[in-house]
Amino acid sequence: MKNKLSILITILLCLIVLGVFWHIKDLKETSLNNGQVTSNIETLRDNEIGSNALGLQEAFVKVSERLKPAVVNISTVQMLDDAQQEFYFGDPFEDFFQDFFNSPQEQKKQRKKSSQYRTESGGTGVIIDPEGYILTNEHVIHGANEIKVTVTINSKDKTYTGKVIGKDSRTDLAIVKINSNSATEKFPAAPLGDSNKIRVGEIVLAIGSPFGLGQTVTNGIISAIRQSIVVENKEYRDFIQTDAPINRGNSGGPLGNIHGEVIGINTAIYAPTGVFSGIGFAIPINRAKEILDDLIRQGKVVRGWLGVEIKDKSGAFINSIIKDSPAEKAGLKKGDVIIEFNGKQIESVRNLQAIVSDTGPKKKIKVKFVRNGKENIVDLVTGEMPKE
Numbered sequence: 001m002k003n004k005l006s007i008l009i010t011i012l013l014c015l016i017v018l019g020v021f022w023h024i025k026d027l028k029e030t031s032l033n034n035g036q037v038t039s040n041i042e043t044l045r046d047n048e049i050g051s052n053a054l055g056l057q058e059a060f061v062k063v064s065e066r067l068k069p070a071v072v073n074i075s076t077v078q079m080l081d082d083a084q085q086e087f088y089f090g091d092p093f094e095d096f097f098q099d100f101f102n103s104p105q106e107q108k109k110q111r112k113k114s115s116q117y118r119t120e121s122g123g124t125g126v127i128i129d130p131e132g133y134i135l136t137n138e139h140v141i142h143g144a145n146e147i148k149v150t151v152t153i154n155s156k157d158k159t160y161t162g163k164v165i166g167k168d169s170r171t172d173l174a175i176v177k178i179n180s181n182s183a184t185e186k187f188p189a190a191p192l193g194d195s196n197k198i199r200v201g202e203i204v205l206a207i208g209s210p211f212g213l214g215q216t217v218t219n220g221i222i223s224a225i226r227q228s229i230v231v232e233n234k235e236y237r238d239f240i241q242t243d244a245p246i247n248r249g250n251s252g253g254p255l256g257n258i259h260g261e262v263i264g265i266n267t268a269i270y271a272p273t274g275v276f277s278g279i280g281f282a283i284p285i286n287r288a289k290e291i292l293d294d295l296i297r298q299g300k301v302v303r304g305w306l307g308v309e310i311k312d313k314s315g316a317f318i319n320s321i322i323k324d325s326p327a328e329k330a331g332l333k334k335g336d337v338i339i340e341f342n343g344k345q346i347e348s349v350r351n352l353q354a355i356v357s358d359t360g361p362k363k364k365i366k367v368k369f370v371r372n373g374k375e376n377i378v379d380l381v382t383g384e385m386p387k388e
Helices: 002-070 082-087 104-108 285-298 326-330 349-359
Strands: 071-081 116-129 133-136 146-153 156-168 173-179 203-208 216-231 234-242 254-256 262-269 280-284 308-312 316-321 337-341 364-371 374-381
Touching: 002 071, 002 116, 002 146, 002 203, 002 216, 002 254, 071 133, 116 203, 116 262, 133 285, 146 173, 156 285, 173 285, 203 262, 234 262, 262 285, 280 285, 316 326, 316 349, 326 374, 337 349
Parallel strands: none
Antiparallel strands: 071 116, 071 146, 116 133, 133 173, 146 156, 156 173, 203 216, 203 254, 216 234, 234 280, 254 262, 262 280, 308 316, 316 337, 337 364, 364 374
8 A cells, every 4th residue: 555655656746847847948948939039129120220221321322422413612713902802701691600701811811912902712502504504602702703613523523614694692692604615515403492391300411612622411400490580680581590510611502302402502600619500501492493583584683662661560660752662653651551562461571571572573563551540552563672
Protein backbone atom coordinates (compact mmCIF):
# COMPACT_ATOMS: atom_id res chain seq x y z
CA MET A 1 0.00 0.00 0.00
CA LYS A 2 2.85 2.31 0.94
CA ASN A 3 4.61 1.51 -2.33
CA LYS A 4 1.51 2.47 -4.34
CA LEU A 5 1.20 5.77 -2.44
CA SER A 6 4.88 6.58 -3.04
CA ILE A 7 4.50 5.89 -6.74
CA LEU A 8 1.41 8.12 -6.92
CA ILE A 9 3.17 10.99 -5.14
CA THR A 10 6.17 10.65 -7.46
CA ILE A 11 3.94 10.80 -10.53
CA LEU A 12 2.17 13.94 -9.21
CA LEU A 13 5.49 15.65 -8.51
CA CYS A 14 6.69 14.85 -12.02
CA LEU A 15 3.52 16.31 -13.50
CA ILE A 16 3.92 19.49 -11.44
CA VAL A 17 7.55 19.88 -12.51
CA LEU A 18 6.64 19.34 -16.16
CA GLY A 19 3.81 21.88 -15.88
CA VAL A 20 6.12 24.51 -14.42
CA PHE A 21 8.71 23.81 -17.13
CA TRP A 22 6.22 24.23 -19.98
CA HIS A 23 4.82 27.42 -18.41
CA ILE A 24 8.29 28.96 -18.19
CA LYS A 25 8.97 27.93 -21.81
CA ASP A 26 5.74 29.63 -22.96
CA LEU A 27 6.65 32.81 -21.09
CA LYS A 28 10.06 32.91 -22.74
CA GLU A 29 8.59 32.40 -26.22
CA THR A 30 5.97 35.09 -25.60
CA SER A 31 8.65 37.47 -24.40
CA LEU A 32 10.78 36.78 -27.46
CA ASN A 33 7.79 37.29 -29.78
CA ASN A 34 6.89 40.57 -28.06
CA GLY A 35 10.48 41.70 -28.41
CA GLN A 36 10.40 40.91 -32.11
CA VAL A 37 7.13 42.86 -32.53
CA THR A 38 8.59 45.85 -30.67
CA SER A 39 11.71 45.69 -32.80
CA ASN A 40 9.62 45.56 -35.98
CA ILE A 41 7.56 48.60 -34.88
CA GLU A 42 10.70 50.59 -34.11
CA THR A 43 12.15 49.64 -37.49
CA LEU A 44 8.97 50.80 -39.24
CA ARG A 45 9.08 54.08 -37.35
CA ASP A 46 12.72 54.63 -38.25
CA ASN A 47 11.97 53.87 -41.90
CA GLU A 48 9.03 56.31 -41.90
CA ILE A 49 11.09 59.11 -40.35
CA GLY A 50 13.91 58.47 -42.78
CA SER A 51 11.52 58.39 -45.72
CA ASN A 52 9.91 61.71 -44.69
CA ALA A 53 13.30 63.35 -44.23
CA LEU A 54 14.50 62.10 -47.61
CA GLY A 55 11.26 63.29 -49.22
CA LEU A 56 11.69 66.79 -47.79
CA GLN A 57 15.34 66.83 -48.79
CA GLU A 58 14.45 65.81 -52.33
CA ALA A 59 11.81 68.56 -52.47
CA PHE A 60 14.44 71.17 -51.50
CA VAL A 61 16.76 69.84 -54.19
CA LYS A 62 14.03 69.94 -56.87
CA VAL A 63 13.01 73.49 -55.95
CA SER A 64 16.63 74.64 -56.07
CA GLU A 65 17.23 72.97 -59.42
CA ARG A 66 14.06 74.49 -60.85
CA LEU A 67 14.64 78.08 -59.71
CA LYS A 68 18.41 78.58 -59.62
CA PRO A 69 18.95 78.82 -63.42
CA ALA A 70 16.55 81.80 -63.51
CA VAL A 71 18.21 83.63 -60.61
CA VAL A 72 20.79 86.23 -61.68
CA ASN A 73 23.35 88.40 -59.98
CA ILE A 74 23.01 92.12 -60.67
CA SER A 75 25.95 94.47 -60.19
CA THR A 76 25.65 98.21 -60.72
CA VAL A 77 27.92 101.23 -60.96
CA GLN A 78 26.81 104.74 -59.99
CA MET A 79 28.78 107.92 -60.64
CA LEU A 80 27.90 110.51 -58.01
CA ASP A 81 29.05 114.08 -57.50
CA ASP A 82 29.47 115.80 -54.12
CA ALA A 83 25.84 116.86 -53.84
CA GLN A 84 24.48 113.46 -54.80
CA GLN A 85 26.82 111.74 -52.35
CA GLU A 86 25.18 113.59 -49.45
CA PHE A 87 21.72 112.30 -50.35
CA TYR A 88 22.60 108.85 -51.66
CA PHE A 89 20.79 105.94 -50.00
CA GLY A 90 18.11 108.19 -48.60
CA ASP A 91 15.42 105.51 -48.88
CA PRO A 92 13.21 105.17 -45.75
CA PHE A 93 14.01 101.44 -45.73
CA GLU A 94 17.54 102.36 -44.64
CA ASP A 95 16.37 103.64 -41.25
CA PHE A 96 13.89 100.90 -40.46
CA PHE A 97 15.58 98.00 -42.19
CA GLN A 98 19.25 97.48 -42.99
CA ASP A 99 20.08 98.25 -46.61
CA PHE A 100 21.24 95.17 -48.51
CA PHE A 101 24.13 96.98 -50.11
CA ASN A 102 27.20 98.91 -48.99
CA SER A 103 26.44 101.28 -46.13
CA PRO A 104 27.17 105.01 -46.58
CA GLN A 105 30.29 104.57 -44.44
CA GLU A 106 31.54 101.83 -46.76
CA GLN A 107 30.69 103.95 -49.78
CA LYS A 108 32.76 106.89 -48.49
CA LYS A 109 35.86 104.71 -48.33
CA GLN A 110 35.64 104.38 -52.13
CA ARG A 111 35.79 108.15 -52.76
CA LYS A 112 38.21 109.45 -55.37
CA LYS A 113 40.05 112.78 -55.26
CA SER A 114 37.95 114.10 -58.14
CA SER A 115 34.50 115.70 -57.76
CA GLN A 116 32.83 112.44 -58.80
CA TYR A 117 32.64 109.17 -56.95
CA ARG A 118 32.30 105.71 -58.37
CA THR A 119 30.09 103.51 -56.20
CA GLU A 120 29.36 99.86 -56.78
CA SER A 121 26.59 97.72 -55.34
CA GLY A 122 25.06 94.33 -55.95
CA GLY A 123 21.78 92.53 -55.73
CA THR A 124 19.73 89.74 -57.23
CA GLY A 125 17.03 89.37 -59.85
CA VAL A 126 14.86 86.62 -61.29
CA ILE A 127 14.20 86.03 -64.99
CA ILE A 128 10.44 85.96 -65.60
CA ASP A 129 10.43 85.73 -69.40
CA PRO A 130 12.61 83.74 -71.85
CA GLU A 131 13.30 86.99 -73.73
CA GLY A 132 15.46 88.09 -70.80
CA TYR A 133 13.14 90.25 -68.71
CA ILE A 134 14.30 90.31 -65.08
CA LEU A 135 12.18 91.25 -62.07
CA THR A 136 14.12 92.87 -59.22
CA ASN A 137 13.87 95.65 -56.63
CA GLU A 138 13.94 99.29 -57.71
CA HIS A 139 16.55 100.10 -55.08
CA VAL A 140 18.89 97.51 -56.64
CA ILE A 141 19.19 99.53 -59.86
CA HIS A 142 18.39 103.00 -58.49
CA GLY A 143 20.66 105.62 -60.03
CA ALA A 144 22.72 103.04 -61.90
CA ASN A 145 24.94 104.24 -64.75
CA GLU A 146 26.02 100.71 -65.61
CA ILE A 147 24.26 97.39 -65.04
CA LYS A 148 25.79 93.95 -65.44
CA VAL A 149 23.79 90.74 -65.21
CA THR A 150 25.44 87.39 -64.52
CA VAL A 151 23.48 84.28 -65.51
CA THR A 152 24.62 80.93 -64.09
CA ILE A 153 23.66 77.73 -65.94
CA ASN A 154 25.24 74.34 -65.24
CA SER A 155 27.77 76.04 -62.93
CA LYS A 156 28.96 78.28 -65.79
CA ASP A 157 28.69 82.07 -65.48
CA LYS A 158 27.96 84.37 -68.39
CA THR A 159 27.81 88.14 -67.95
CA TYR A 160 25.68 90.55 -70.00
CA THR A 161 24.91 94.23 -69.83
CA GLY A 162 21.43 95.14 -68.65
CA LYS A 163 18.97 97.92 -69.40
CA VAL A 164 16.26 99.30 -67.09
CA ILE A 165 12.92 98.89 -68.87
CA GLY A 166 10.68 100.13 -66.09
CA LYS A 167 10.76 100.96 -62.38
CA ASP A 168 8.43 101.96 -59.58
CA SER A 169 9.73 103.33 -56.29
CA ARG A 170 6.37 102.99 -54.52
CA THR A 171 6.37 99.21 -54.80
CA ASP A 172 10.18 99.01 -54.97
CA LEU A 173 10.01 96.90 -58.13
CA ALA A 174 11.81 97.19 -61.47
CA ILE A 175 12.26 95.37 -64.77
CA VAL A 176 15.72 94.95 -66.30
CA LYS A 177 16.25 93.54 -69.81
CA ILE A 178 19.31 91.42 -70.65
CA ASN A 179 21.16 92.77 -73.69
CA SER A 180 22.00 89.65 -75.67
CA ASN A 181 24.18 89.58 -78.78
CA SER A 182 21.90 86.93 -80.27
CA ALA A 183 18.33 87.75 -81.24
CA THR A 184 17.39 84.09 -80.84
CA GLU A 185 18.96 83.52 -77.42
CA LYS A 186 16.48 82.38 -74.78
CA PHE A 187 16.87 82.36 -71.02
CA PRO A 188 15.46 80.07 -68.30
CA ALA A 189 12.42 81.72 -66.74
CA ALA A 190 11.06 81.00 -63.28
CA PRO A 191 7.39 80.01 -62.89
CA LEU A 192 5.31 82.51 -60.93
CA GLY A 193 3.02 81.17 -58.21
CA ASP A 194 -0.09 82.57 -56.50
CA SER A 195 0.77 84.51 -53.35
CA ASN A 196 -2.92 84.82 -52.48
CA LYS A 197 -2.91 81.12 -51.58
CA ILE A 198 0.07 81.11 -49.22
CA ARG A 199 -0.36 80.22 -45.55
CA VAL A 200 1.64 81.00 -42.45
CA GLY A 201 3.88 78.03 -41.66
CA GLU A 202 4.53 76.98 -45.26
CA ILE A 203 8.13 76.14 -46.17
CA VAL A 204 9.92 78.66 -48.39
CA LEU A 205 13.36 78.95 -50.00
CA ALA A 206 15.23 82.20 -50.64
CA ILE A 207 17.73 82.27 -53.50
CA GLY A 208 20.16 85.09 -54.16
CA SER A 209 23.64 86.54 -53.84
CA PRO A 210 24.19 87.44 -50.17
CA PHE A 211 27.48 89.32 -49.78
CA GLY A 212 28.15 88.53 -53.46
CA LEU A 213 27.92 84.75 -52.98
CA GLY A 214 25.81 83.87 -56.01
CA GLN A 215 23.25 81.07 -56.24
CA THR A 216 22.94 80.76 -52.45
CA VAL A 217 19.85 78.86 -51.24
CA THR A 218 18.43 79.21 -47.72
CA ASN A 219 15.17 77.93 -46.26
CA GLY A 220 12.61 78.85 -43.65
CA ILE A 221 8.87 79.32 -43.29
CA ILE A 222 6.30 82.03 -43.87
CA SER A 223 6.25 83.72 -40.47
CA ALA A 224 3.42 86.19 -41.12
CA ILE A 225 1.50 87.96 -43.86
CA ARG A 226 1.57 91.72 -43.34
CA GLN A 227 -0.99 93.98 -44.98
CA SER A 228 1.24 97.01 -44.59
CA ILE A 229 4.41 98.32 -42.99
CA VAL A 230 4.69 102.01 -42.14
CA VAL A 231 8.15 103.56 -42.40
CA GLU A 232 8.52 107.27 -41.59
CA ASN A 233 4.79 107.86 -42.13
CA LYS A 234 4.97 106.22 -45.57
CA GLU A 235 3.05 103.00 -46.11
CA TYR A 236 4.54 100.01 -47.92
CA ARG A 237 1.70 97.67 -48.78
CA ASP A 238 1.60 93.88 -48.64
CA PHE A 239 4.61 91.98 -47.34
CA ILE A 240 5.40 88.34 -46.68
CA GLN A 241 7.42 87.97 -43.48
CA THR A 242 9.85 85.04 -43.40
CA ASP A 243 12.64 83.65 -41.24
CA ALA A 244 14.53 82.27 -44.25
CA PRO A 245 18.04 83.76 -43.89
CA ILE A 246 18.50 86.72 -46.25
CA ASN A 247 21.26 89.31 -46.16
CA ARG A 248 22.80 92.09 -48.23
CA GLY A 249 22.72 91.04 -51.84
CA ASN A 250 19.56 88.91 -51.56
CA SER A 251 17.47 91.95 -52.43
CA GLY A 252 15.48 91.38 -55.63
CA GLY A 253 15.82 87.60 -55.49
CA PRO A 254 12.94 85.11 -55.43
CA LEU A 255 11.20 83.60 -52.44
CA GLY A 256 10.04 80.19 -53.68
CA ASN A 257 7.49 77.71 -52.39
CA ILE A 258 7.87 73.94 -52.11
CA HIS A 259 6.53 73.56 -55.67
CA GLY A 260 9.37 75.61 -57.15
CA GLU A 261 7.23 78.68 -57.87
CA VAL A 262 8.13 82.28 -57.10
CA ILE A 263 5.73 83.64 -54.47
CA GLY A 264 7.65 86.75 -53.48
CA ILE A 265 10.58 89.09 -54.17
CA ASN A 266 12.96 89.42 -51.23
CA THR A 267 13.14 93.12 -50.43
CA ALA A 268 14.29 93.98 -46.93
CA ILE A 269 15.33 92.71 -43.52
CA TYR A 270 14.84 94.05 -40.02
CA ALA A 271 18.40 94.00 -38.76
CA PRO A 272 19.31 96.25 -35.82
CA THR A 273 22.74 94.59 -35.73
CA GLY A 274 23.35 94.94 -39.46
CA VAL A 275 23.00 91.22 -40.23
CA PHE A 276 20.05 88.86 -40.54
CA SER A 277 18.12 88.46 -37.30
CA GLY A 278 15.28 86.18 -38.35
CA ILE A 279 12.93 88.80 -39.82
CA GLY A 280 12.87 89.30 -43.57
CA PHE A 281 10.26 90.75 -45.91
CA ALA A 282 9.28 89.86 -49.47
CA ILE A 283 6.86 91.57 -51.86
CA PRO A 284 4.06 89.10 -52.77
CA ILE A 285 4.39 88.03 -56.40
CA ASN A 286 0.73 88.83 -57.08
CA ARG A 287 1.49 92.43 -56.16
CA ALA A 288 4.24 92.39 -58.77
CA LYS A 289 1.97 90.76 -61.38
CA GLU A 290 -0.42 93.73 -61.10
CA ILE A 291 2.18 96.14 -62.44
CA LEU A 292 4.39 94.01 -64.72
CA ASP A 293 2.61 95.03 -67.92
CA ASP A 294 2.82 98.73 -66.99
CA LEU A 295 6.54 98.46 -66.24
CA ILE A 296 7.34 96.62 -69.47
CA ARG A 297 5.09 98.63 -71.82
CA GLN A 298 5.18 102.10 -70.25
CA GLY A 299 8.28 102.00 -68.08
CA LYS A 300 6.29 103.17 -65.07
CA VAL A 301 3.13 102.53 -63.08
CA VAL A 302 0.27 104.94 -63.71
CA ARG A 303 -1.93 105.38 -60.63
CA GLY A 304 -5.26 106.98 -59.91
CA TRP A 305 -5.49 110.40 -58.24
CA LEU A 306 -8.17 112.37 -56.42
CA GLY A 307 -6.47 115.61 -55.43
CA VAL A 308 -7.59 115.88 -51.81
CA GLU A 309 -5.86 116.01 -48.44
CA ILE A 310 -7.63 113.60 -46.12
CA LYS A 311 -7.60 112.28 -42.56
CA ASP A 312 -9.37 109.44 -40.72
CA LYS A 313 -12.87 110.04 -39.37
CA SER A 314 -15.03 106.91 -39.82
CA GLY A 315 -14.11 107.07 -43.47
CA ALA A 316 -11.76 109.58 -45.10
CA PHE A 317 -12.25 113.19 -43.99
CA ILE A 318 -11.39 115.74 -46.69
CA ASN A 319 -9.11 118.31 -45.11
CA SER A 320 -8.61 120.36 -48.29
CA ILE A 321 -9.25 120.25 -52.03
CA ILE A 322 -6.58 120.76 -54.69
CA LYS A 323 -7.61 123.23 -57.39
CA ASP A 324 -8.69 121.71 -60.73
CA SER A 325 -8.36 118.20 -59.32
CA PRO A 326 -10.79 115.36 -60.11
CA ALA A 327 -12.30 115.80 -56.64
CA GLU A 328 -13.02 119.51 -57.19
CA LYS A 329 -14.49 118.85 -60.63
CA ALA A 330 -16.80 116.23 -59.12
CA GLY A 331 -18.07 118.70 -56.52
CA LEU A 332 -16.40 117.34 -53.40
CA LYS A 333 -15.66 119.94 -50.70
CA LYS A 334 -13.57 120.43 -47.61
CA GLY A 335 -15.30 118.75 -44.66
CA ASP A 336 -16.87 115.94 -46.70
CA VAL A 337 -16.27 112.40 -45.44
CA ILE A 338 -15.76 109.78 -48.15
CA ILE A 339 -17.33 106.50 -47.02
CA GLU A 340 -17.43 104.55 -50.28
CA PHE A 341 -15.30 104.62 -53.43
CA ASN A 342 -16.21 102.65 -56.56
CA GLY A 343 -18.43 100.34 -54.52
CA LYS A 344 -15.79 99.68 -51.86
CA GLN A 345 -16.30 100.77 -48.27
CA ILE A 346 -13.72 103.25 -46.99
CA GLU A 347 -12.50 102.72 -43.44
CA SER A 348 -9.40 104.92 -43.29
CA VAL A 349 -7.18 107.33 -45.20
CA ARG A 350 -4.71 104.58 -46.10
CA ASN A 351 -7.57 102.38 -47.26
CA LEU A 352 -8.80 105.11 -49.65
CA GLN A 353 -5.28 105.89 -50.89
CA ALA A 354 -4.68 102.24 -51.75
CA ILE A 355 -8.01 101.82 -53.57
CA VAL A 356 -7.62 105.04 -55.58
CA SER A 357 -4.06 104.09 -56.52
CA ASP A 358 -5.14 100.67 -57.77
CA THR A 359 -8.10 102.09 -59.71
CA GLY A 360 -5.87 103.92 -62.16
CA PRO A 361 -6.49 107.16 -64.11
CA LYS A 362 -9.36 108.10 -66.43
CA LYS A 363 -11.80 105.75 -64.69
CA LYS A 364 -15.37 106.90 -64.12
CA ILE A 365 -16.50 105.80 -60.68
CA LYS A 366 -19.06 106.69 -58.02
CA VAL A 367 -18.06 108.26 -54.72
CA LYS A 368 -20.34 108.13 -51.70
CA PHE A 369 -19.70 110.79 -49.06
CA VAL A 370 -21.32 112.44 -46.05
CA ARG A 371 -21.95 116.20 -46.00
CA ASN A 372 -23.82 117.93 -43.18
CA GLY A 373 -25.01 114.55 -41.89
CA LYS A 374 -26.48 113.42 -45.21
CA GLU A 375 -25.16 110.81 -47.62
CA ASN A 376 -24.51 111.91 -51.19
CA ILE A 377 -23.19 110.22 -54.35
CA VAL A 378 -21.26 111.88 -57.18
CA ASP A 379 -19.65 110.65 -60.39
CA LEU A 380 -15.91 111.23 -60.57
CA VAL A 381 -13.25 110.61 -63.22
CA THR A 382 -9.90 109.78 -61.65
CA GLY A 383 -6.78 111.60 -62.76
CA GLU A 384 -3.17 110.51 -63.10
CA MET A 385 -1.10 110.83 -59.94
CA PRO A 386 1.40 113.71 -60.29
CA LYS A 387 5.09 112.85 -60.23
CA GLU A 388 6.69 112.98 -56.80
